[in-house]
Amino acid sequence: MKKLIVPALLAMLVLAGCTSGGAVASSPSSSSASSVKPTPTPTVMTNDEAGAKYLSIVCPGNKASIALDAAFTSGDIAQITAAAASARDIYQTSALALADTKILWPEGIAADLKKLSDAQFARVSFADQVSKATTFDEANSIIYVNDDSGAVAQKVRAQLGLPASTTCE
Template sequence: MNRIVTAAAFSLVLAASLTGCSSSGHSETAHARSVASSSPTPTPTAASIADAGKYFLATLCPVNKASATLNDALTAQNLAAIQSSAKALLAPAQNTARRLDDGAFEWPSVVDQKDVTSLRNYYLSALGPINQLATAPNLDEANAVVFPSDTDSGPASQRIRLRLNLSANTSEGC
């Protein structure tokens, strides 16, 4: 993101400096606009491992915290708490999927995009069951809700954490 802003600012300064040096008015200004608008779009640069770690934690910590609250409600078998914690989990789960799918963020080469995609797909597929819990009319129906398997996404998340030098503990760093 910083590179795009920097390039845009550079183009603006370039156009302003060319216009300021102009002695003939419009033709120079039009040329400056042409030069500024034809500048190549900067290529995004992969995030550093440290920045990717911060992004990963900012992406996963809210959903992990909300998931823990839902798990507590399910363990307590409290329907009102299950419904409210599931409703509170919907937005963080959707936001996690959205951030993992964000093409503007480029993961460092140590992170396999297949792992990111696996994790994103898990959160997308979990939205339905979360919504079922939020609207469950009774404990029997709440207990019958089945979440998607995390046999792929669980290890994918741990591989990402390992490669970003983050703790395997999903609540650490949050």
């Protein structure tokens, strides 16, 4: 069963995971019409901006996947559950950021980002189950259902002008 976990975790690395950002406009004061400043119109990110944002969202998840894979390789249940708990939280942050409608991505990638967000939420569930395991065999028996998120991530990377093999150093 262990041989199923390692390829599944490596497949997660294709996403390349982080936190979201996004501007929140404050409400203007209603005390004086002359002091009201118009709210700036949000603009869609350029491909360069979106590429940097995308990597800031997905790179932490990739790093968490590497750490979880290393923990599984160690066979130490304490390391496995700690890495899984950390990964779970990072995957959730990434999933929420990819689904954040306040981030104005370039046209044509919203549907793919939704698929990647959904895949990250599936990883949240997987990592949560692993984090609760009490033995190596129990953790190793939790099956991660692989999906097509690797292909989708590569499509997003291509659309944003990112190389296929971007590292998250």
